Amino acid sequence: MTIFIPTPLRPYAGGRDAIEISAATIDEALQALTQSHPDLRKRLFTPEGKLRAFVNLYLNDEDVRYLPAKDASAVAAADTLSIIPSIAGGG
Amino acid sequence: MTTTIAEPTALPELSTDDLFRYSRHLILPEVGMEGQQKLKAARVLCVGTGGLGSPLTLYLAAAGIGTLGLVDFDVVDASNLQRQIIHSTKDIGRKKLDSAAEKLTALNPAINIVKHDVKLSSANALDIVKDYDIVADGTDNFPTRYLVNDACVLLGKPNAYGSIFRFEGQASVFATEAGPCYRCLYPEPPPPGLVPSCAEGGVLGILPGLVGVIQATEVIKLILGKGETLIGRLLLVDALNMRFRELKLRKNPECPVCGDHPSVTGLIDYQQFCGIVPEPTPPSSQEPVVKNGIPQLTVKELKRRIDAGEDAYIIDVREPYEYKIAHIGGKLIPQNEVPNRLAEIDRDREVIVQCKSGGRSQRIAEFLKQAGYPRVVNLAGGILAWSEEIDPSVPKY
Numbered sequence: 001m002t003i004f005i006p007t008p009l010r011p012y013a014g015g016r017d018a019i020e021i022s023a024a025t026i027d028e029a030l031q032a033l034t035q036s037h038p039d040l041r042k043r044l045f046t047p048e049g050k051l052r053a054f055v056n057l058y059l060n061d062e063d064v065r066y067l068p069a070k071d072a073s074a075v076a077a078a079d080t081l082s083i084i085p086s087i088a089g090g091g
Numbered sequence: 092m093t094t095t096i097a098e099p100t101a102l103p104e105l106s107t108d109d110l111f112r113y114s115r116h117l118i119l120p121e122v123g124m125e126g127q128q129k130l131k132a133a134r135v136l137c138v139g140t141g142g143l144g145s146p147l148t149l150y151l152a153a154a155g156i157g158t159l160g161l162v163d164f165d166v167v168d169a170s171n172l173q174r175q176i177i178h179s180t181k182d183i184g185r186k187k188l189d190s191a192a193e194k195l196t197a198l199n200p201a202i203n204i205v206k207h208d209v210k211l212s213s214a215n216a217l218d219i220v221k222d223y224d225i226v227a228d229g230t231d232n233f234p235t236r237y238l239v240n241d242a243c244v245l246l247g248k249p250n251a252y253g254s255i256f257r258f259e260g261q262a263s264v265f266a267t268e269a270g271p272c273y274r275c276l277y278p279e280p281p282p283p284g285l286v287p288s289c290a291e292g293g294v295l296g297i298l299p300g301l302v303g304v305i306q307a308t309e310v311i312k313l314i315l316g317k318g319e320t321l322i323g324r325l326l327l328v329d330a331l332n333m334r335f336r337e338l339k340l341r342k343n344p345e346c347p348v349c350g351d352h353p354s355v356t357g358l359i360d361y362q363q364f365c366g367i368v369p370e371p372t373p374p375s376s377q378e379p380v381v382k383n384g385i386p387q388l389t390v391k392e393l394k395r396r397i398d399a400g401e402d403a404y405i406i407d408v409r410e411p412y413e414y415k416i417a418h419i420g421g422k423l424i425p426q427n428e429v430p431n432r433l434a435e436i437d438r439d440r441e442v443i444v445q446c447k448s449g450g451r452s453q454r455i456a457e458f459l460k461q462a463g464y465p466r467v468v469n470l471a472g473g474i475l476a477w478s479e480e481i482d483p484s485v486p487k488y
Contacts, residue, residue: 007257008292052281054281056277061339062338082336084327084338086233086280087256087261088233088254089142089294090228090254091165
């Protein structure tokens with residue numbers, strides 16, 4: 001599956017805007033992503049392993065929080081995971 | 092889904108000038124006479140007349156919004172003109188509010204411009220927002236975004252939201268009754284300093300142009316009650332790859348502001364909410380100011396030390412391209428590399444951490460202190476303060 005990396009996090013993902021990961025669930029995909037990019041782990045997860053509150057995850061166009069299985073949801077090869085952090089620029 | 096704002100009791104008549112000026116609207120079935128009258132009756136508050144506010148307010152004025160409220164407390168500087176196109180070179184040094192009002196009146200003298208010459212805060216937001224039908228958020232920091240959101244939810248005013256970062260933008264419409272609010276999407280702000288501002292991170296000048304006009308479009312659709320708005324939708328704009336994506340936004344039933352059992356029923360301290368510790372009032376004595384345990388070194392004091400031949404060990408934590416533009420002889424270790432390059436930073440000397448304006452260097456100074464460095468200070472105001480107060484030949488950027 002493809003994980004879309006938002007601009008603020010690209011420096012920690014080798015500058016890439018999309019990364020291909022093989023995984024069966026969302027959780028597995030995130031673990032695989034942060035294992036290969038450890039700097040990303042700190043930015044995405046709290047020390048207790050929870051996704052930071054100012055980051056949202058979307059499986060295709062659905063917010064993962066509202067999926068019945070949340071981050072245990074199964075993913076297919078054609079699915080995309082979008083990491084959407086809050087941004088505030090406007091000036 | 093379409094949604095409309097509350098209809099005014101009687102729609103204002105269009106003058107002969109109006110009929111000619113808005114003829115291209117009048118012949119559109121989606122607008123027509125009645126639509127144009129609705130635009131004339133509408134009252135829209137634009138928070139911010141900068142990057143987003145520039146195109147937003149210009150297009151709303153062009154469209155004939157009857158009352159345009161403007162909120163801005165900033166002053167025009169040259170670095171704004173790369174993207175804040177409502178201001179001109181001759182406006183440098185002038186209040187943005189006055190500059191914007193002048194251009195909007197020149198474009199459309201018939202509309203009513205209301206200037207709110209204040210910094211929007213919990214003390215004044217409800218009072219200001221209550222007189223408008225719709226708010227367009229063109230601000231540039233997290234505390235104000237949460238403030239605008241909460242004020243809109245509490246008062247029942249839709250919020251046409253847009254935000255930008257480097258070359259990426261987001262747009263949506265928050266705070267409608269059936270739709271989500273900003274807190275449904277982001278219950279908590281990021282810790283201060285994690286997401287750079289436009290001044291620190293840079294921004295492609297055209298980006299607020301794209302996103303600001305999307306916001307203006309949504310405002311107009313809300314007023315006309317036509318088309319499908321961005322309620323419940325998050326539009327993502329990637330200007331670099333010119334890709335537009337859309338994600339579904341849901342109203343969170345447990346949202347503390349707009350949910351079924353709201354716990355936030357009044358405006359709060361948003362600086363505190365965003366983890367921003369207030370600056371200590373500078374003492375009148377010569378005592379050094381200390382922020383979060385880090386003494387703040389003034390550029391004047393640094394200059395004195397250099398001239399007196401005293402130790403001035405400067406670690407510059409900016410990016411290489413910034414160092415190329417201007418530097419004051421510090422050792423360059425970009426902020427993200429500091430944790431891996433501690434061996435290169437002397438523990439025996441007092442470390443002066445320096446960046447562009449003092450923000451990044453403060454955070455790195457705190458990190459070094461935690462890493463056990465006994466003497467660390469932050470160069471308050473950064474290289475910009477050095478250029479301003481000590482050596483104007485050092486380029487500002």
